[in-house]
Amino acid sequence: GESVGLHLPTLSVQEGDNSIINCAYSNSASDYFIWYKQESGKGPQFIIDIRSNMDKRQGQRVTVLLNKTVKHLSLQIAATQPGDSAVYFCAENPNSGYALNFGKGTSLLVTP
Amino acid sequence: EAQVTQNPRYLITVTGKKLTVTCSQNMNHEYMSWYRQDPGLGLRQIYYSMNVEVTDKGDVPEGYKVSRKEKRNFPLILESPSPNQTSLYFCASSLSLGTGNQPQHFGDGTRLSIL
Numbered sequence: 001g002e003s004v005g006l007h008l009p010t011l012s013v014q015e016g017d018n019s020i021i022n023c024a025y026s027n028s029a030s031d032y033f034i035w036y037k038q039e040s041g042k043g044p045q046f047i048i049d050i051r052s053n054m055d056k057r058q059g060q061r062v063t064v065l066l067n068k069t070v071k072h073l074s075l076q077i078a079a080t081q082p083g084d085s086a087v088y089f090c091a092e093n094p095n096s097g098y099a100l101n102f103g104k105g106t107s108l109l110v111t112p
Numbered sequence: 113e114a115q116v117t118q119n120p121r122y123l124i125t126v127t128g129k130k131l132t133v134t135c136s137q138n139m140n141h142e143y144m145s146w147y148r149q150d151p152g153l154g155l156r157q158i159y160y161s162m163n164v165e166v167t168d169k170g171d172v173p174e175g176y177k178v179s180r181k182e183k184r185n186f187p188l189i190l191e192s193p194s195p196n197q198t199s200l201y202f203c204a205s206s207l208s209l210g211t212g213n214q215p216q217h218f219g220d221g222t223r224l225s226i227l
Contacts, residue, residue, distance in 0.1 A: 043218030
């Protein structure tokens with residue numbers, strides 16, 4: 001079946017640098033995408049979402065980019081802070097249905 | 113405070129002993145869902161519910177049951193737990209999914225160990 005995947009399982013960045021977490025999806029019918037952050041011992045926390053009629057959306061220190069041509073999603077975190085250390089998941093909702101498919105996650109480690 | 117509450121947070125039990133994990137949300141959300149999270153496999157959907165009395169299977173429903181008798185509650189039932197159901201479980205809710213997508217809000221998880 002089609003699935004959501006991530007290019008890198010782990011990412012280490014220095015405090016203050018920008019982080020980019022990538023996600024590839026293969027279901028061209030997906031029309032809604034979400035990024036979640038999961039800290040140790042907690043549930044996934046919503047960061048930002050984007051619909052397929054957009055290619056960019058910005059939040060506070062975060063930007064999501066969607067490239068439908070190559071089925072690629074990225075999460076950019078500006079001025080990464082130690083509190084950003086967590087596992088980040090992308091998720092897709094295909095065909096405006098009731099399923100939400102998650103990628104396996106990228107672990108972001110912010111070093112001082 | 114808007115939240116999704118799961119109970120218990122931790123449970124160690126034995127094979128075959130029926131258990132229920134409760135989930136409650138206070139946001140009047142229509143959509144609720146259960147996931148299990150296993151190392152290397154990410155989050156996989158077990159069951160979901162679009163509204164009261166409306167449920168459907170996710171990707172890994174075998175060995176689980178759910179019910180949605182009230183809008184706020186969505187319990188996960190393991191009638192005869194087995195060791196392969198040892199996992200971290202998350203309940204989530206959203207205003208809607210499908211047409212008019214809204215992001216899901218997650219509980220803090222229930223860690224089940226089946227011996």
